[in-house]
Structures are given as C-alpha cells and as structure tokens.
Amino acid sequence: MSFYDRWILPPLLDLAMRQRQLGKYRREAVSRARGRVLEIGVGSGLNLPLYGGDVEAIIGLDPSERLLAMARRRAVKAGALVDLVLGSATDIPLAKASVDTVVMTWTLCSISDPLAALREIRRVLKPGGVLLFVEHGLSPEPAVERWQHRLTPMWRHISGGCHLDRKADDLIRAAGFEIAELRTEYADGPRVLTYMYEGRAESPASVEIA
Numbered sequence: 538m539s540f541y542d543r544w545i546l547p548p549l550l551d552l553a554m555r556q557r558q559l560g561k562y563r564r565e566a567v568s569r570a571r572g573r574v575l576e577i578g579v580g581s582g583l584n585l586p587l588y589g590g591d592v593e594a595i596i597g598l599d600p601s602e603r604l605l606a607m608a609r610r611r612a613v614k615a616g617a618l619v620d621l622v623l624g625s626a627t628d629i630p631l632a633k634a635s636v637d638t639v640v641m642t643w644t645l646c647s648i649s650d651p652l653a654a655l656r657e658i659r660r661v662l663k664p665g666g667v668l669l670f671v672e673h674g675l676s677p678e679p680a681v682e683r684w685q686h687r688l689t690p691m692w693r694h695i696s697g698g699c700h701l702d703r704k705a706d707d708l709i710r711a712a713g714f715e716i717a718e719l720r721t722e723y724a725d726g727p728r729v730l731t732y733m734y735e736g737r738a739e740s741p742a743s744v745e746i747a
Contacts, residue, residue, distance in 0.1 A: 546696075547603040547607065550580060550581070550604065550697060551583075554583055555583065558724050562642070562724075562733065562735055563583065563587055564587055566642060566669045566670065566735065567642075569667075570588055570591070570640055571592065571637055571638050571667075572591070573635070573636045573637050573638075574588065574592050574594065574595050574637065574638045575598065575629070575631065575639045575658075576596070576597045576598065576639075576641070577598055577626050577629075577639060577641045577644050577654070578598070578626065578643075578644030578647070579604075579605070579621065580601075580607075581604050581608050582597065582607060582608030582610075582611035582617075585608065585611055586615035594620070595617065595619040595620070596622060596636070597619050597622065598624050598626065598629065599623070600623065600624065602623060605623060608621055609621055627648065627650050627653040627654045628657065631661045632661070633660050634664065635661055635663070637662075637666055637667070638666065639661070639668045640669050641669070641670045641671075641672070642671045642672075643672060645672045645703065646672060646698075646699045646700050647697050647698040647700070652708060655711075655714070656712050658712075659713055663740075664740065665740065665741075665742040666739070666740045667737055668739075670705065670734070670735070672735075673730060673732060673734070674700075674701070674703045674704055674705045675701075675702050675732065676729070676732040677732075678728070681728045681729055681732070682702070684729050685702040685729050688701055689702050706719055706721075706736070714738035715738065715741055717737050717738065718737040719734065720733075720735045720736060721733065721735075
C-alpha cells in the first residue's frame, strides 16, 4: 500500500463521504437493516449512528486500518456496538449463512472484483437475506456515460480504485441476487459522479452458495 493510500486517502474519503446530500441515502438504507448485520466498506463509520433497534449485532468490514481507526472513534462517540474487522469483501471472514442483512453504501465502485465480492456477500447471507445498497455508477445518458468511461482510468488512481462507470444493478443481478426494489436518480453535483442506484436485493432462499 502506497503512502498516499495509507495516509492521505483515508481522511479525504471521510471528508468526501460526509457531504450533506448523501445523508438521506444513508438513512434510507441503514434504517432498514435487521438482525445480524454486515456492513461492507464500513469506512470511517459514518453509517454507525444510524442503525436502529431491530439490529442485533453489527460487523463492519474494511481493508483500511486507518479508516477502521476512525470508525472505532465514531462508534464510541455514537454508543454503537460494532465488531470492526480488517479484511476484503472478496474474502469475507464469516461463516456461510451467518448474517441477516448486508449494508453497502458507495462501496461496489472501488472493489477490484465486484462480482467476487457480491458472491461472497451471498455466501454469508442467510437464505432469504437482504442486501441494502446505495451506489453511484453508470449514467443512462450517452454523453455522461462517455465521460465516465474516459475519466475512470485516471479517477480510480486518485480515489482508492473508484470506478465511475459500473452499472450496479447489473452486477448485483449477475451475482445471483433478485432486486426487489431499485431507485435511480442524479444527486446534486457533477453528473459523472452522482448517478445513484439505491435499493434492496434478496438472496434466493432456494439457491445454495458453497
């Protein structure tokens, strides 16, 4: 890991993700979590104060030690009980069918192998479990899409691997999930950055994941 990725990028990510306009998306997704919850890409812990009383336990997974340190401080301040785990979404250190809900907010864009991560999420979800997601990604407007493809190779090098041009719903379906709810819209800001996918996906109860 480079000096930039270890020391410069984490506070920049924390600052960027604290934008006020993102708050409504966080609240809508996180408030629906139930039971034993795994948050993929917990980052600096901005979602932790938002979990409700229907949550029995929270596990926060992230590959950045520095972001997890920020999350630990934020959890203490919010009085949130969470087990923070250093690790990758492509190799989740949990048993099969061990969580009820997975929460993922602006995470899929930066995972090197998103399909592998989504299959791991299906593995750890109980049959009938739920994935709650908010992601930014590929715009349906051809002009915006072209710019997203042009900018992504440069953008991902300065933003922790973030891709501007991933179509989140297609990736989720390709991993075997059934999307039960989906809302797409532009948030405020540059359109290449702000096309949002928000929704709920279910892991089919009849399908086994090894």
